[in-house]
Amino acid sequence: MNGKAIASVILGLVSFFVSWIGFLTGVVGLVLGIMAVREPNGGGLAITGIIISGLSVFLNILLIIFGVAFLGFLI
Numbered sequence: 001m002n003g004k005a006i007a008s009v010i011l012g013l014v015s016f017f018v019s020w021i022g023f024l025t026g027v028v029g030l031v032l033g034i035m036a037v038r039e040p041n042g043g044g045l046a047i048t049g050i051i052i053s054g055l056s057v058f059l060n061i062l063l064i065i066f067g068v069a070f071l072g073f074l075i
Contacts, residue, residue, distance in 0.1 A: 002041055008033035008049025015056040023060040029053030 011029030015022040036046035
């Protein structure tokens with residue numbers, strides 16, 4: 001088992017459920033997933049970590065954009 005791939009999946013899942021640090025954990029998970037894929041024993045778990053973390057970063061960016069737009073609408 002690849003420790004970086006496992007950490008990537010865990011950080012990707014954490015970023016979904018803890019939105020106030022979701023962007024940061026998602027980016028770290030994405031970087032760890034990319035590093036794990038480049039290793040000889042990197043495999044499906046690393047790709048899963050990349051997908052989950054990338055999706056989480058994308059959703060957190062959307063959340064930030066919509067939050068700023070909503071606050072701008074209130075002002």
